[in-house]
Amino acid sequence: MAAATHFGHCQLCGALQKLPGGRLSLHGYTTRYGYFSGVCRGARHLPFEKSYHLVLDAIDNASKQLHDTLDHQAALRTHVDETTEAKTRVWVEDLRTRKHSYRWENVTLVAERRDHEGGTNLDMTPYGPWFSVRYSYTSSDGKKHDNITGAQPYEAGNESLSVEELRQKTVLKINGTYADWLEHEVDSLRRYVAWQRERIANWTEQPLLEVKPKKDTSAFKPTEPRY
Ligand SMILES: [Zn+2]
Numbered sequence: 379m380a381a382a383t384h385f386g387h388c389q390l391c392g393a394l395q396k397l398p399g400g401r402l403s404l405h406g407y408t409t410r411y412g413y414f415s416g417v418c419r420g421a422r423h424l425p426f427e428k429s430y431h432l433v434l435d436a437i438d439n440a441s442k443q444l445h446d447t448l449d450h451q452a453a454l455r456t457h458v459d460e461t462t463e464a465k466t467r468v469w470v471e472d473l474r475t476r477k478h479s480y481r482w483e484n485v486t487l488v489a490e491r492r493d494h495e496g497g498t499n500l501d502m503t504p505y506g507p508w509f510s511v512r513y514s515y516t517s518s519d520g521k522k523h524d525n526i527t528g529a530q531p532y533e534a535g536n537e538s539l540s541v542e543e544l545r546q547k548t549v550l551k552i553n554g555t556y557a558d559w560l561e562h563e564v565d566s567l568r569r570y571v572a573w574q575r576e577r578i579a580n581w582t583e584q585p586l587l588e589v590k591p592k593k594d595t596s597a598f599k600p601t602e603p604r605y
Pocket residue numbers: 388389390391392393405418419420421
């Protein structure tokens with residue numbers, strides 16, 4: 379059994395970790411949301427120096443996830459009907475930490491005709507429908523919150539659209555922004571599959587590291603979201 383003073387690299391993410399009982403200790407990804415988040419499933423398994431049996435499955439899973447994400451992006455950009463919700467970033471407060479952050483939530487868009495009110499963002503559509511964005515979210519203390527904000531409608535230009543058509547175009551516009559945001563996940567998954575394939579192409583068993591190197595850059599770094 380390897381002592382916990384030895385180090386090895388994770389089969390799944392490449393992070394350098396201590397090896398209590400010869401297995402990787404618990405560790406996680408730092409990028410929030412999506413495939414590369416939470417506790418790494420390579421924890422409690424043999425290091426890459428001794429085994430690559432997790433990698434083949436990881437390549438399969440990431441390829442499937444990539445395929446699903448591409449499908450999801452395409453659907454967000456094209457699919458809309460009278461029941462489709464929009465996915466948008468909303469500003470929420472964590473009541474326990476009092477910190478605000480953006481998070482993606484499914485929201486419903488409701489068309490409302492508003493009277494012109496000077497000095498507010500309702501100026502955008504003084505005579506047409508304005509869209510209320512209604513959303514609920516659960517904060518870390520378990521409480522549910524119902525909120526309303528606004529959305530800038532799709533610019534109809536010379537098109538003559540019904541209110542429902544305008545709502546659907548607005549949903550597509552909003553969901554398109556979310557689909558663009560998912561690009562970092564697509565990029566990560568493509569790079570991950572290529573990285574793992576290259577890593578196992580010439581795999582041979584290696585000794586564990588007895589000393590932790592000062593600098594180790596072998597961990598896979600997921601692409602950060604642009605916003
Ligand atoms: Zn890992």
